[in-house]
Amino acid sequence: MNNINITRRRLLGTTLATGSAIALGGCNRLDPLIQSGHTARTILESASSLSFRVQRWLSSGTSLAREYQRSDIRQQQHANGTISPRDVDYLNLASNQFSDYSLKVNGLVGNELSLDLDTLRKLPARAQITRHDCVEGWSCIGEWTGVQLSTILEMAKPHPEARFAVFDCFDTMERGLSGSVKYYESIDMVDAMHSQTILAYGLNQKTLPVANGAPLRLRVERQLGYKHAKYVKSITLVATLKDIARGNGGYWEDRGYAWYAGI
Amino acid sequence: MKWPAKKISTSHGATNTKLILRHRFLTRVTHWSWAICLFFLLLSGLQIFNAHPVLYIGDQSGFDFSNRILEIGANYKTGTGFIDLFGIRLDTTGFLGISKTNGFDSARAFPAWLTLPSGQDLAGGRRVHFFFAWFFVFTLLIWLVSGLVNGHIRKDLIPGGQDLRSLKADFLNHIKLKFYHTAQYVSIQKLTYGIILFVVFPIIILSGLAMSPGFNAIFPGITEIFGGRQTARTVHFLFMFILSGFFIIHMIMILAAGPINLVRSIVTGRYRIEASPKSTGGSSDE
Ligand code: HEM
16 A cells, blocks of 8 residues: 655645745735735725625615613723814814804705704704724724714705715814815715614713714714714715715725725 | 546556546635635735734623733834733744834734735725635535535535544544545545535634624624624634644645645546555545
8 A cells, every 4th residue: 555654854844835835925926916006906896895785685774783781881982093183173163062063964955954063962862882893803882872864864855866975074184285184984875864873972871072073973883983984074965976085985995995894 | 417426537557556536627626716715815814903903702892891812912112022812921023913024123913924915904905805705605605506416515525434433543544644545535534624614614704794794783693693793703713723724734634645646636636546446445545
């Protein structure tokens, strides 16, 4: 019979070969393929619309994010991204407990709105204890109170061609020669009209703190944290995202992240 | 089309060996497909992990309480890298926590040579990971359907009574790196490949899906089976580790058992075995 015995040298060789095969991949030789603009990158990105379509098809857009009990809230809501905007208009509003703040709703609507915090607080409220999932990998459970975005959009009477709600925020992300870039995000009308999509002004039964997006922040519970725009200044309904900044529908989307953040 | 399962195609000059068809076309294609998928999934997965190199148990990540079981990090004061596993801390400077990127020390959990892209780029890593995750799922579906239809799963992978009896002997032979070349997988191969294909692959896919907030809303049960989103993330990581371990042993076994014959078999399907009638009965091959 033909039996083969391995020598120690051969074993060492195997281990080294395996190691270098892995190292070869990790080395920067493959990096150019993943850079934006490369055809390979465009092919990779197609997976995101597949995930979007499959999840939409399975959920018919209406599935609910899990809601937790008060006893599951074990810590302060972890704050990430901008936690203290330095923008002058924002600081002026904050110095006054946001009493001069008003949310603007415009774009493809029959009825433009300007709603101050008192008005927003008097609208029917929804409280939900949900898990915030960050794109980085961590999660944190908290109780969010606010007004359903659907309530506000119904007041604004969207035109039939409105497909996306775009959120413009107070916080500056980058300062450059060509001006500063403030945070912006967008969701489609299916998510905008979803019952758990709220504009939150309260967190864990208190007023929403600055670190978590005061005075008003979006909650889109079935997607990752970067979709949940903080420091919301205005909402614009649009038919296409092409004309928003670089055309991908959000600050992080314009920097390589997927527009659909359900995964 | 019916594929003749183990067709003898040629007989060879050396008197008692012959070439057989060991692997069907779809077995070969799907095998290379997941070798490619897992290569990209592993390296892009480590890139994603680097964005928050801490693992927890439960639904959420403890910032104000402790439910972490693993952390990779850097101590900036001493310039050292560490891994902290269940509270036991090891210095891993140069590899984990702190490693060289283009000649400079950089604070990152897994080093640049183990991640894709090599630089810190969560968005790029996610693009690669989810593309190959889909590719992987499609490959597994094709493998499953074809394997059920053409009998590969039943005939070549599900162990029979004979396999269970020879398991111990086969295991010892593998440990001693002693291999026999016969037509079928030996029991230890059936068991290992079966566990990889029917246990490890499905668990790594499901624990990945359990982390998706969209999927979590559609099938809340999946996340709960794993004990919460953060436990699912830990399981996903653990099974990545198990698969990497399998890969290394897989490579050692193939090199030890005769790489040319074996690699030819998984590329072209042809495999040379001993033709001697005695060798077909008892404990067998690699
Ligand atoms: C992470 C990557 C890999 C995984 C998960 C993997 C997994 C597997 C599995 C599950 C099988 C059994 C297939 C079946 O019967 O349907 C198999 C067989 C095989 N693999 Fe891999 N493999 C990987 C990489 C490789 C590489 C890089 C090589 C080449 C050096 C290789 C060579 C082989 C060979 C030769 C066989 C057949 C063994 C025999 O006929 O006895 N594999 N592999």
